[in-house]
Amino acid sequence: MTDARRDGEDGRRSEPARVGSIADVPRREPAISVVIPVKDDAALLTRCLSALAAQDRPADEIIVVDNGSSDDSADRARAAGARVVRCEDPGIPAAASAGYDAADGDLILRLDADCVPEPGWVGAVATAFAAEADIAAFTGRARFTDGPVVLRAPLALIYLGAYRALLGLTLGHPPLFGSNLAFRREAWEAVRHEVHRDDPELHDDLDLAFHLGAGHRIGILTEVRMGMSMRPFTDGRFRRRVHRGYRSVVVHWPHDFPPRRWRRLAAERLHRRAQRMLA
Amino acid sequence: MSPPALLGPASAPDLHAMSFNIRRAMGGPLVRRADRWAHRAPAVLALLESEAPTVVGLQEVRPHVLGVVRDALGSRYRSLGRGRGRRGDGEGTPILYDASRLTLRSWSQQALSDTPATPGSRGWGNLIPRILVAAEFTDDSTGHRLLVVNTHLDHLSPGSRARSAAAVTALVARSTSPAIVMGDLNAGGGSAAVRTLIADGLVDSWDAAETRLSPEWGTCPGYRPARVGGRRIDRLLVTPGIRVRAAAMNNRTFDRIRPSDHLPVQSLLRITEDGR
Numbered sequence: 001m002t003d004a005r006r007d008g009e010d011g012r013r014s015e016p017a018r019v020g021s022i023a024d025v026p027r028r029e030p031a032i033s034v035v036i037p038v039k040d041d042a043a044l045l046t047r048c049l050s051a052l053a054a055q056d057r058p059a060d061e062i063i064v065v066d067n068g069s070s071d072d073s074a075d076r077a078r079a080a081g082a083r084v085v086r087c088e089d090p091g092i093p094a095a096a097s098a099g100y101d102a103a104d105g106d107l108i109l110r111l112d113a114d115c116v117p118e119p120g121w122v123g124a125v126a127t128a129f130a131a132e133a134d135i136a137a138f139t140g141r142a143r144f145t146d147g148p149v150v151l152r153a154p155l156a157l158i159y160l161g162a163y164r165a166l167l168g169l170t171l172g173h174p175p176l177f178g179s180n181l182a183f184r185r186e187a188w189e190a191v192r193h194e195v196h197r198d199d200p201e202l203h204d205d206l207d208l209a210f211h212l213g214a215g216h217r218i219g220i221l222t223e224v225r226m227g228m229s230m231r232p233f234t235d236g237r238f239r240r241r242v243h244r245g246y247r248s249v250v251v252h253w254p255h256d257f258p259p260r261r262w263r264r265l266a267a268e269r270l271h272r273r274a275q276r277m278l279a
Numbered sequence: 280m281s282p283p284a285l286l287g288p289a290s291a292p293d294l295h296a297m298s299f300n301i302r303r304a305m306g307g308p309l310v311r312r313a314d315r316w317a318h319r320a321p322a323v324l325a326l327l328e329s330e331a332p333t334v335v336g337l338q339e340v341r342p343h344v345l346g347v348v349r350d351a352l353g354s355r356y357r358s359l360g361r362g363r364g365r366r367g368d369g370e371g372t373p374i375l376y377d378a379s380r381l382t383l384r385s386w387s388q389q390a391l392s393d394t395p396a397t398p399g400s401r402g403w404g405n406l407i408p409r410i411l412v413a414a415e416f417t418d419d420s421t422g423h424r425l426l427v428v429n430t431h432l433d434h435l436s437p438g439s440r441a442r443s444a445a446a447v448t449a450l451v452a453r454s455t456s457p458a459i460v461m462g463d464l465n466a467g468g469g470s471a472a473v474r475t476l477i478a479d480g481l482v483d484s485w486d487a488a489e490t491r492l493s494p495e496w497g498t499c500p501g502y503r504p505a506r507v508g509g510r511r512i513d514r515l516l517v518t519p520g521i522r523v524r525a526a527a528m529n530n531r532t533f534d535r536i537r538p539s540d541h542l543p544v545q546s547l548l549r550i551t552e553d554g555r
Contacts, residue, residue, distance in 0.1 A: 274325040277534050
């Protein structure tokens with residue numbers, strides 16, 4: 001278990017949140033938590049938080065998980081009205097998991113500090129979940145907000161297209177993309193003890209896809225795209241990202257080796273449909 | 280909202296037996312929606328799960344479907360039987376049974392031909408190989424022995440069906456246990472095949488039933504509403520040492536989806552005599 005502890009300011013809600021606590025939110029309108037894992041990324045985090053503050057439908061709480069930053073990321077988060085959760089265990093899987101665990105909302109949304117959500121993002125996620133009662137997680141598209149202008153559109157298409165195609169085959173369903181990801185609280189509670197949260201060399205979103213994808217339906221959010229930085233290509237750590245990608249897949253083998261996983265998931269889907277017919 | 284199970288799980292000493300042609304699993308644009316496996320598979324599984332027969336003989340079961348069906352029935356169930364092709368491929372007529380109730384003593388599969396031991400063999404007028412699967416059990420709760428035979432007779436050749444029926448009765452005659460013969464006989468009451476089975480001492484469970492839980496529906500309505508007076512080509516027959524407490528054709532749909540073009544034939548049985 002990760003020892004995530006709240007950072008002294010437990011009760012505080014994010015500034016853009018509506019008045020009152022989550023318990024006061026009327027029924028039918030799910031409470032929304034946004035989780036952002038961060039390490040030494042104060043400048044971009046500030047940009048991300050101001051985009052979150054400008055949402056048409058603001059989140060009910062924003063949780064910034066400080067994963068051992070040495071800069072003032074946590075202070076900036078607090079200044080922006082976010083709740084800061086400290087996670088001492090290294091790695092994004094531990095940090096993201098700690099954030100989900102701390103979240104009080106019915107819907108948990110995840111993005112990265114270098115992301116800039118469009119103003120309609122939170123609202124679109126809420127609408128999508130309301131419309132599809134049996135979808136447990138949504139994942140969405142993205143576009144680049146920096147880097148050479150001529151490269152932005154084609155690179156987003158190729159990068160995300162390849163990610164979706166390759167991992168869609170590996171998983172047998174759409175992969176989850178951590179920069180634009182949302183799931184129901186019950187779905188997280190169903191898998192929180194099985195995700196590989198202690199392995200810093202994994203991609204947390206891909207790992208989560210393996211666990212959520214078995215037993216839950218995943219939907220694609222088409223309405224809004226997430227603005228993200230081209231940093232993964234320019235920071236010199238792309239190889240490490242690819243390595244983590246492989247590792248995130250291979251730790252689940254042989255149990256989730258593609259044909260085996262496909263067959264198992266197909267059987268589970270059938271079974272769930274049969275159960276619904278009997279309900 | 281689906282209606283409750285027709286018979287549901289049986290408690291000892293009763294046995295719930297079912298014969299069900301689940302219709303060959305097919306997909307693709309040329310198969311109409313009602314017949315598509317992807318469309319109706321959940322309904323097949325829902326039916327089997329809710330009825331939970333003690334022993335069920337299925338017909339037209341392709342190999343990849345057998346695993347799906349067995350999973351749906353749960354870990355208590357085992358299956359017997361391979362495909363009818365030369366390498367055990369293709370459609371099969373497996374027997375699935377609740378292993379927490381029945382203990383398997385022996386089982387066999389044979390081709391319905393002059394060379395029953397040769398998989399894929401034929402020669403009685405059927406263009407495709409036809410098979411039967413037979414299994415001998417001990418009922419753990421009563422100690423009775425039980426022979427179960429499941430088959431799917433040819434759809435075209437009456438000669439093949441009659442000779443196949445004779446092969447079934449010969450197999451039943453070799454055993455001294457009370458027996459259930461079930462399957463898609465592709466033939467109605469007046470046919471040589473059914474007359475052969477009955478002449479050799481088997482009783483149609485529908486005729487012998489103490490209670491009938493459904494109208495006398497034809498068993499192959501082809502995804503249309505079941506019709507009284509249609510041919511009963513799927514049957515469940517028993518030797519006289521078995522009491523038929525209830526019998527029915529199951530016309531249940533699931534979210535308005537018909538599981539198959541055939542209706543399952545079910546009966547609640549009680550073995551009263553050990554021998555014959």
